[in-house]
Amino acid sequence: MNSLTKVIGDYIVTLFDDTENSEIVLSRKDLAQKFGCVPSQINYVLRSRFSPEQGFLIQSQRGGHGFIRIMQLRFSDCDEYAEHLEELVGSAISDQEARRLLARLQERAIITPRERLLVEVALRNQDENGRALFDLPPYKRDTLRAELLRKILVSLAMY
Amino acid sequence: MNSLTKVIGDYIVTLFDDTENSEIVLSRKDLAQKFGCVPSQINYVLRSRFSPEQGFLIQSQRGGHGFIRIMQLRFSDCDEYAEHLEELVGSAISDQEARRLLARLQERAIITPRERLLVEVALRNQDENGRALFDLPPYKRDTLRAELLRKILVSLAMY
DNA sequence: CCTCCTATTGACTTATTTTGACCTTGCCGT
């Protein structure tokens, strides 16, 4: 029971293998034609299989000479540590713990100082919004923090 | 298959590379002739690829010895550059605009692909929360997105 | 069976490029 979505997704993955490149460009219309589906199915494939959280970046352009470009970011140098990041963060994490974790990751060169800064800014921003705008209780902020941190770290750890 | 607009845009960029100058002068008619298009296509290229937003200023003169001068903006220090970024993002920014901006920044090697991925994940996360958890209207999400993006980019610019 | 999640579809929307008709400006010769 291979769904069309899976077939198309697999096909796109083979394109990456072929090119030895971390980037491919395709035409939504042509792809849809190739697989005999409506064009919007391609969007579904991309949404469900090639999201940033899964280590892909997508750029596209409408209109004449439109295209869809998919970039795959592979980080082969992620060590064991990075692989169980998800457990490490857990379902809730305090501000302090989060920062300690980031510091450790930077020490081990799993993330760069800039990346650490970037993540800290994002976390702080979310925290401020949670507090000032939505008046969230501390535990809720801890779970949202964990969610964001997990998404970010896992996206970096995509093999 | 590149669009003519992209080809011409790329050509203009090489002119900057060649001269090592931050300013080039060209003739609309000649350029159009060189690429076999109508002159107004050049205006389109300039409007869409060499706007102030993208770091360029354009002067031109009609009549007798008409010309088009394209100047590339330079920033003397981080603060100035950070300010420019803040203006670019503004007080509200759509998802599309944000991603396009990030793509441009990556193209110019101002941020790395990894950093771009991190930012996109953070933006998507905030958007998701805004929509699903807090049921924010689109405009509010645009302002929150701008806020986060500004904070991130400015912090990176300072680094 | 029922329910939830994943897929499929298509009508409607938005964005980009290309083209051409018509407008404005300014040097130059008379």
Add this chain to the structure above:
DNA sequence: ACGGCAAGGTCAAAATAAGTCAATAGGAGG
């Protein structure tokens, strides 16, 4: 000064292609 010609500018239509959204269908697990 004036009028013509040689730039460049504007605008909108046509062509092209992608995105969104919501209704519907299918399938796996309880």
